[in-house]
Amino acid sequence: MTLTANWSYPTAIRFGAGRIAEIAEACAAANIRKPLLVTDRGLASMDITQKTLDLMVAGGLGRAMFSGVDANPTEKNLEEGLKVYREGGHDGVIAFGGGSGLDLAKMVAFMAGQTRPVWDFEDIGDWWTRADPAGIAPIVAVPTTAGTGSEVGRASVITNSETHVKKIIFHPKVLPAVVICDPELTVGMPGFITAGTGLDAFAHCVEAFSSPHYHPMSQGIALEGMRLVVDYLPRAFEDGTDIEARAQMMSAAMMGATAFQKGLGAIHAISHPVGALFNTHHGTTNAICMPAVLELNADKIRSRFDEAAPYLGIEGGFDGFRDYVQKLNDRLGIPRKLSALGVTGDRIDDIVAMALEDPSCGGNPVTLTPENLKPVVEACI
Numbered sequence: 001m002t003l004t005a006n007w008s009y010p011t012a013i014r015f016g017a018g019r020i021a022e023i024a025e026a027c028a029a030a031n032i033r034k035p036l037l038v039t040d041r042g043l044a045s046m047d048i049t050q051k052t053l054d055l056m057v058a059g060g061l062g063r064a065m066f067s068g069v070d071a072n073p074t075e076k077n078l079e080e081g082l083k084v085y086r087e088g089g090h091d092g093v094i095a096f097g098g099g100s101g102l103d104l105a106k107m108v109a110f111m112a113g114q115t116r117p118v119w120d121f122e123d124i125g126d127w128w129t130r131a132d133p134a135g136i137a138p139i140v141a142v143p144t145t146a147g148t149g150s151e152v153g154r155a156s157v158i159t160n161s162e163t164h165v166k167k168i169i170f171h172p173k174v175l176p177a178v179v180i181c182d183p184e185l186t187v188g189m190p191g192f193i194t195a196g197t198g199l200d201a202f203a204h205c206v207e208a209f210s211s212p213h214y215h216p217m218s219q220g221i222a223l224e225g226m227r228l229v230v231d232y233l234p235r236a237f238e239d240g241t242d243i244e245a246r247a248q249m250m251s252a253a254m255m256g257a258t259a260f261q262k263g264l265g266a267i268h269a270i271s272h273p274v275g276a277l278f279n280t281h282h283g284t285t286n287a288i289c290m291p292a293v294l295e296l297n298a299d300k301i302r303s304r305f306d307e308a309a310p311y312l313g314i315e316g317g318f319d320g321f322r323d324y325v326q327k328l329n330d331r332l333g334i335p336r337k338l339s340a341l342g343v344t345g346d347r348i349d350d351i352v353a354m355a356l357e358d359p360s361c362g363g364n365p366v367t368l369t370p371e372n373l374k375p376v377v378e379a380c381i
Contacts, residue, residue: 003183003247010152010258015181015250017243020052020142022180023094024059030138030177032092035061036085038105039096040069048144048185052096064088066108069097072275072282073104074161075118081108085137095141095176098197099148099282102141103156106174109137110156123155123170123359131171141176144185146236146249147197147283149204149257151179159276166272168359181254183246191237192284195332198233198249200283202226203267203290204256206325209308210301211263211363218262223308225255230312230324237332263363266293266355270377273354280341287334288341292379294322296372300365338381351377 004016012029014022027035035056043049044067057063066084069077085093085108093112095105111118113135121131141151150156155170189197205225208218228248235245270293271285294301298318306317314324326336335341352374355361361368 003244011175011177011179013152013179013181013254017182017184017247019180020182020185021055023052023055023140023142024061026140026178026180027059027061027092027094030092030140032138032140033061034090035064035092035094035140036088036090036108037065037094037096038069038081038101038108039065039067040071040098040101041067043067043097043101043144046188048188049096052142064090069101069104071100072159072166072279073100074159076161077104078107078111078118078158082111085112090137092138092140095139095151096144098143098145099150099200102143102148102150103158106139106150106156106176107158107169109139110169110171110174112137118158118169119160119167121169121171123168128171133173136171136173139174139176141179142185143181143250143253145189145193145197146186146246146253147200149201149253149255151176151181152254153257157272164276165354166276181250183243183250186246186250187241187243189240191240192333194237194240195334196281196283196287197253198229198236198283199287199329199332199334201249201253201256202229202233203283203286204260204264205229205252206290207265207267207363208256208259208262209304210265210297210365212300212365213263213363215262218259221255222259222262223311225252225259226308227312228252228255230314234328234331264360265364266296266361266368266373266376268360269355269358269364269368270351270380272358272360273351274338274343276354277347277350278341278343280338280343284334284341285338287329288336288338289380291322291326291329292376294325296376297365343381345381348374348377348381
């Protein structure tokens with residue numbers, strides 16, 4: 001099978017090894033003539049980033065970059081990025097990197113022509129209609145990890161630096177106009193990032209598949225996304241140069257982000273406050289929480305995973321799937337407890353309270369309460 005294709009779902013996607021060479025064409029398709037490449041600090045000096053900047057110059061797009069993005073991006077990062085964008089006279093954004101860089105980049109484009117604070121556009125009701133769509137700059141997204149799927153998302157997660165609460169900012173025009181998915185950009189990812197980001201994609205698929213909401217298209221995408229992770233994440237982890245595995249994981253990441261329109265659940269509801277309070281890696285946090293949340297939801301999701309497990313090549317139905325998740329975590333070097341990431345037990349009540357306010361709660365199969373959520377958090381720490 002040739003792992004190169006052009007897709008138009010959910011947006012225009014140029015998929016295949018080496019396709020970063022098309023960055024100038026992608027910008028032209030998005031009507032961007034003077035882009036600002038937005039990425040995180042860790043990627044700023046890496047070869048893949050410098051190569052992309054060189055391609056921008058060669059394509060007549062100039063060479064401009066903002067890399068002041070934290071692991072859990074904040075409104076302060078956003079203000080700094082907007083300053084660079086506006087002072088540079090840019091007309092679009094190249095969102096380059098993992099979830100943090102992509103999320104912040106999309107918000108720079110979104111807020112480029114807005115006059116209200118970013119918190120006015122939180123994903124609540126129809127708050128997105130407050131935005132001036134003419135003030136949203138076009139986006140070309142280039143993921144360099146295979147996890148969040150933010151490259152095909154219509155929202156970003158931004159942490160409020162004062163309250164330490166993660167907020168989801170949504171608008172339909174935040175969906176990038178063009179995506180370049182080049183698996184060669186992920187080859188240099190270290191093992192622990194390959195594991196954490198890959199398990200983030202897995203968590204998206206697992207929670208979407210578990211969600212009780214009716215969305216059969218997302219249900220099918222979530223199931224196939226889980227299969228790709230089961231089949232290819234161990235390969236990508238064990239051999240980072242396995243370009244087939246890298247490509248399939250990039251597909252799984254996009255599938256997870258597309259599927260979770262059906263809903264997320266307690267894994268993300270817990271992970272968001274933990275990440276905001278302790279600055280933990282999002283995907284790794286999800287992975288640690290997954291076994292305990294599966295147990296919480298067991299009675300509600302057992303039958304659907306009994307049916308899914310054989311397709312995934314896992315014996316034993318739901319119980320076999322739950323056991324597989326922990327074995328996969330162990331195989332990929334994921335700690336069994338959040339304490340290994342620096343999370344302390346003195347903030348359990350804060351985590352529970354913040355989790356119950358998180359929008360992800362709405363997709364959990366079991367209705368979340370302080371009484372049933374606190375033991376789960378305690379078990380994870």
